[in-house]
Amino acid sequence: MLEVRDLRTGYGGVEVLRGIDLSVAHGEIVAVLGANGVGKTTLNKALSGLLPLASGSITFDGRALGGSPIAAVEAGLIHVPEGRKIFPNMSVQENLELGSYRRGRAGRARNLERVYDTFPKLRQRMTQMAGTLSGGEQQMLAIGRGMMAEPKLLILDEPSLGLSPLLVEEMFDLVKRLNADGLPIMLVEQNVVQSLEIAHRGYIIENGLVTMSGSAAEIAADPDLKRAYLGL
Template identity: 60%
Template sequence: MTELLVIDGIRAGYGEVEILRKVDLCVNKGELVALLGSNGAGKTTLNSVMSGLVRAWSGRIMFDGQDMTNIHYRQVVQSGLIQVPEGRKVFPNLNVRENLELGAFTRARTRRASNLDKVFDTFPRLRERQTQLAGTMSGGEQQMLAIGRGMMAEPKLLILDEPSLGLSPLLVEEMFTLIAKLRREGLAILLVEQNVGQSLEIADRAYVMENGSIRFSGTPTELLASDSLRQAYLGV
């Protein structure tokens, strides 16, 4: 398979505190890769480094054949590496359509109308609620809006940061079904999650991060065959 994102030996942190300890990770084109780990494992810091918000101390990030290490976050977005942040981060005082249109501000602005139609086809509920203020929507609807906003930028790779956070079990199931559908349509996805069980059901491969390092990696079948992984993360 063709490599899309390659993270090679990334070290990073805040002040003198090292958070990431030589992290290696790869996502191929058209692949759904899960990055799993508990709170404090370093997942958010890695997302911030990939997005140009935190500088790497050492190592390299390659995306679609280009060196993306420590470039400006605007260039990261322009390259097609798009992140849907934890907690959704919609603009509550703007309506659904306005939130979506902002997703195309830096990238794909000329194709905003056609991309809106694609998002509405994926999320019919958003089409019905175009004029509703984002802040009045349910958590599940806001998550759909956040993902739709990311899709407006025509991502080559979509990073989904804790998309199931705060959702009811029924909405979590719906969200994972949607993510699997996006992958079947050919979108490369890096799914950053604490929900190990459901992530492994839809992922092609997975990495498990602990204390700033990758502790396990492999296919879901390989990871589930590990007694230590099952005991530590699945409780079985």
């Protein structure tokens, strides 16, 4: 579904990604893991067309992408950014409707019902200003807005960031449910343990390079990862 080969990009003259290779197949949850500052958000921006590629290629659903956020969205590659990036002075429903501005407009009413069925709290707050929601509700809204675009692949950038432990559990359960309904998900996270518990495969990024990849079980059992991330 998604094939990334020798991807290099950065900011100004600074190269952040130094030759990334990764893929996501139909039906998978793929975890992309690493600490702050290793290039995870830069990768998401490159995949979404927000950063030009210095070299390499991005192929999504059989077509070449790179450098055009409009082309990425129209192809069905939908990115829920780190920090939610909702519109605080607009209502919950207005935020959701904006998710179908470029893609999914014909199915807007049907998709709204699907989002409200997935997140009953958003139905209760549909006329409320988005900026007055709790952190967990804002994350629901950001994911719901992504669902409105009828994604073929959903990229979730740090969805557990800033949430309480209970809401983190709910967020990972939600990712599993969306995937069980057939949606491929690329889960970009610092939360290594819980991400590998629900993912099919994973990649570890360090200093702009993939340093480890394989099945989630293989990565979770790797002694180097346990030392680096879990202190074991």
